[in-house]
Amino acid sequence: MDARLRRVNKEIADCKNDKTSNITITLIDDSPFHLKGTFPGPEGTPYEGGIYDVDIVIPESYPFQPVKMKFITKVYHPNVSSASGAICLDILKDAWSPVLTLKSTLISLQSLLCSPEPNDPQDAEVAKHYTTSRSSFEETARYWAEIYAGAPPRGKGTKPPSVGKGTKERDEIAIAGLERAHVEQFETLGFERTKVIDVLRRLNYRGSNVPNISDDRIVEELLK
Amino acid sequence: MSLSDEEYDNENQGLFFGDEEDDSYNKDLEGEEDNLIVVADKEDESETSRMFKTLSSDDLEEEIRREVNDVMSVLELEYDVASILLRHFRWNKERLLEDYMDSPDKVLYESGGGRPSNNNFSSQSSVSEEPPTKKTRTVKASRSGPLTAIRSSLRLNAKTKKSKASIPQEIVGNTSPSTTTCEICCDTPSDPSSMMYHPRCGHTFCKSCWRDYTRGKVEDDRIINVACMQESCKTVLLENELKELLDENIFARYGQFIQDSYVLHDKSLKFCLYPACSHALRTKHQVNQTSILTVVPIATCTASTTPPSHTFCFNCETRGDHRPLICALATKWTNHVNEDAGSVSWIIANTKVCPKCQKPVEKNGGCRSDLEIKDASDKVSRSRADLEKWLFYYDRYMNHEKSIKLENQLVERIEEQITSLVNTSQMSWIEARFLQHAVDVLMKCRETLKVYVKKQHRLMLKDVGEGFKEGRWKFLVSVS
Numbered sequence: 197m198d199a200r201l202r203r204v205n206k207e208i209a210d211c212k213n214d215k216t217s218n219i220t221i222t223l224i225d226d227s228p229f230h231l232k233g234t235f236p237g238p239e240g241t242p243y244e245g246g247i248y249d250v251d252i253v254i255p256e257s258y259p260f261q262p263v264k265m266k267f268i269t270k271v272y273h274p275n276v277s278s279a280s281g282a283i284c285l286d287i288l289k290d291a292w293s294p295v296l297t298l299k300s301t302l303i304s305l306q307s308l309l310c311s312p313e314p315n316d317p318q319d320a321e322v323a324k325h326y327t328t329s330r331s332s333f334e335e336t337a338r339y340w341a342e343i344y345a346g347a348p349p350r351g352k353g354t355k356p357p358s359v360g361k362g363t364k365e366r367d368e369i370a371i372a373g374l375e376r377a378h379v380e381q382f383e384t385l386g387f388e389r390t391k392v393i394d395v396l397r398r399l400n401y402r403g404s405n406v407p408n409i410s411d412d413r414i415v416e417e418l419l420k
Numbered sequence: 421m422s423l424s425d426e427e428y429d430n431e432n433q434g435l436f437f438g439d440e441e442d443d444s445y446n447k448d449l450e451g452e453e454d455n456l457i458v459v460a461d462k463e464d465e466s467e468t469s470r471m472f473k474t475l476s477s478d479d480l481e482e483e484i485r486r487e488v489n490d491v492m493s494v495l496e497l498e499y500d501v502a503s504i505l506l507r508h509f510r511w512n513k514e515r516l517l518e519d520y521m522d523s524p525d526k527v528l529y530e531s532g533g534g535r536p537s538n539n540n541f542s543s544q545s546s547v548s549e550e551p552p553t554k555k556t557r558t559v560k561a562s563r564s565g566p567l568t569a570i571r572s573s574l575r576l577n578a579k580t581k582k583s584k585a586s587i588p589q590e591i592v593g594n595t596s597p598s599t600t601t602c603e604i605c606c607d608t609p610s611d612p613s614s615m616m617y618h619p620r621c622g623h624t625f626c627k628s629c630w631r632d633y634t635r636g637k638v639e640d641d642r643i644i645n646v647a648c649m650q651e652s653c654k655t656v657l658l659e660n661e662l663k664e665l666l667d668e669n670i671f672a673r674y675g676q677f678i679q680d681s682y683v684l685h686d687k688s689l690k691f692c693l694y695p696a697c698s699h700a701l702r703t704k705h706q707v708n709q710t711s712i713l714t715v716v717p718i719a720t721c722t723a724s725t726t727p728p729s730h731t732f733c734f735n736c737e738t739r740g741d742h743r744p745l746i747c748a749l750a751t752k753w754t755n756h757v758n759e760d761a762g763s764v765s766w767i768i769a770n771t772k773v774c775p776k777c778q779k780p781v782e783k784n785g786g787c788r789s790d791l792e793i794k795d796a797s798d799k800v801s802r803s804r805a806d807l808e809k810w811l812f813y814y815d816r817y818m819n820h821e822k823s824i825k826l827e828n829q830l831v832e833r834i835e836e837q838i839t840s841l842v843n844t845s846q847m848s849w850i851e852a853r854f855l856q857h858a859v860d861v862l863m864k865c866r867e868t869l870k871v872y873v874k875k876q877h878r879l880m881l882k883d884v885g886e887g888f889k890e891g892r893w894k895f896l897v898s899v900s
């Protein structure tokens with residue numbers, strides 16, 4: 197049997213037999229080289245209670261080349277692309293070692309959720325949000341965990357403000373990690389809501405960063 | 421008449437490139453033209469050989485060996501360790517020595533050249549200095565036990581011992597042969613050819629995995645400092661360790677990659693540009709932004725004794741001798757040729773001159789009403805005129821280039837003829853060489869003419885006075 201197949205089979209079997217780690221690996225299609233990894237969001241983080249799916253592709257020269265992983269579940273995290281789920285983690289690149297396994301790599305992803313590295317970001321906007329206003333970042337991360345990763349809603353305090361109109365619009369603002377009042381302030385000037393959200397997100401109009409950005413600057417961007 | 425080769429050469433030099441000859445040649449041209457034709461400096465050959473040194477693969481290896489030996493003796497390290505360190509520092513000896521003096525343990529650990537005990541540098545002193553694996557968020561495999569014990573004993577050892585980093589031949593008690601299943605391929609090797617193996621850090625895996633791993637690192641990734649397979653073990657495999665693991669031909673390429681890296685990181689070194697030539701050239705030119713506006717560092721690799729000669733510009737990497745053009749202009753010409761070749765052939769292939777009004781039209785378009793074309797035709801006819809001029813230069817240039825190729829063949833034939841002349845007639849070898857010299861001179865003239873065409877084209881673009889241009893044009897037509 198081919199060494200790569202033997203190794204992957206063993207890894208899948210080991211993971212099945214291990215009841216302690218909460219990590220599962222399942223087949224996506226018929227190929228043993230395209231898999232799905234699943235793990236719970238770590239406790240004590242905004243991701244707690246969510247279930248995270250990871251797309252796993254085993255390259256031809258595995259385990260001498262690193263496994264390819266990206267999040268299927270949307271994650272709001274500085275080292276994960278909010279759009280594509282691509283992950284910035286050293287062991288998935290040059291720090292890979294052939295002794296690392298699918299399970300140990302998934303555990304590393306889990307611990308990446310505990311300790312973001314904003315200095316080496318995958319998603320620059322999210323990283324900016326993280327460094328400028330931690331509490332606002334965590335609120336958005338929590339919100340994403342609830343709507344994308346199935347985390348149970350928490351008490352009222354941590355929930356994004358739910359005043360006003362339809363739930364769909366409230367979602368957009370919250371998902372972007374913005375304040376409803378801020379969005380409405382520029383909306384009343386006659387700009388479209390989606391445009392306002394887009395610009396405010398791009399300028400990182402959040403938390404302690406708000407006083408640093410003049411209204412003129414925002415209007416200027418809105419007029420572009 | 422029996423002259424030595426040297427004397428004969430001198431004589432010939434006098435004949436063809438002697439002062440009088442040279443001057444009158446220049447004067448002739450000055451009368452006709454201006455000082456734009458720079459006849460290759462007569463000291464060219466010796467100048468080139470003075471400013472450039474051709475190094476064979478063996479020379480390079482020898483040079484690298486000298487560098488490593490230097491480091492080895494200054495830092496009192498083993499040869500292989502010194503070699504790993506130099507490679508890690510991209511052959512920057514000064515920086516290596518400086519950093520090593522500052523913190524030898526740190527340098528040894530980070531470069532992967534240290535003995536296994538140096539790996540302890542990570543857990544030992546990094547707490548305050550720098551977290552060594554600050555980004556590796558992996559769950560540590562539980563492999564403390566014997567290794568930790570060895571490490572701490574080695575650490576003690578290292579502290580008391582004088583600093584002569586040596587490679588232990590065997591790590592005591594580490595390779596417990598009980599681990600017969602390879603952690604990487606999950607196989608228990610049965611045939612003796614793929615037994616377990618460990619480099620000097622003691623991390624044991626099956627030999628077949630080590631082979632696959634090192635082959636991938638060397639052949640695909642072209643990595644010359646190949647680290648151990650164990651997670652976060654920085655130990656770099658020694659050359660003799662790689663030799664044991666790699667196939668012979670791949671190990672030979674490994675040596676080549678080391679030379680590549682050495683040449684790449686030395687600004688005064690460059691590989692000969694000619695395909696299948698493995699020689700490198702070292703220059704004494706101090707090429708910089710300003711000097712390159714006046715100096716053209718034309719190098720000739722001495723590896724080739726038969727045409728085509730391996731001549732190229734050390735700075736802009738244009739093949740052949742592009743003097744008297746400076747590099748900036750030579751590169752412009754090359755780009756011009758490359759970019760325009762496509763569009764030029766398109767216009768030639770797709771436009772024709774309308775038989776009625778002599779304006780160029782698209783071939784598949786046919787002639788429409790004059791009104792329709794009028795606007796466009798002005799532009800097109802002008803561009804076609806420009807194009808014709810450009811093509812004129814381009815053709816001349818290509819013809820010269822073609823001739824050079826043909827003359828290269830001629831040189832080969834001359835070689836044969838000389839041999840047969842010597843064999844069949846009374847003529848001596850030395851006397852017969854006049855034929856060869858004749859061809860050499862012809863080739864030189866050809867090169868100069870080729871470059872001259874380029875210069876002409878530049879001048880035309882520079883909008884010099886019409887009459888001047890016309891005169892030059894006529895001159896060029898008559899010359900070629």
Ligand SMILES: [Zn+2]
Nearest residue numbers: 602605626629
């Ligand atoms: Zn193995």
Ligand SMILES: [Zn+2]
Nearest residue numbers: 621623648653
């Ligand atoms: Zn090792």
Ligand SMILES: [Zn+2]
Nearest residue numbers: 692697721730
């Ligand atoms: Zn050469």
Ligand SMILES: [Zn+2]
Nearest residue numbers: 733735736747
């Ligand atoms: Zn040049």
Ligand SMILES: [Zn+2]
Nearest residue numbers: 774776777787
């Ligand atoms: Zn016409």
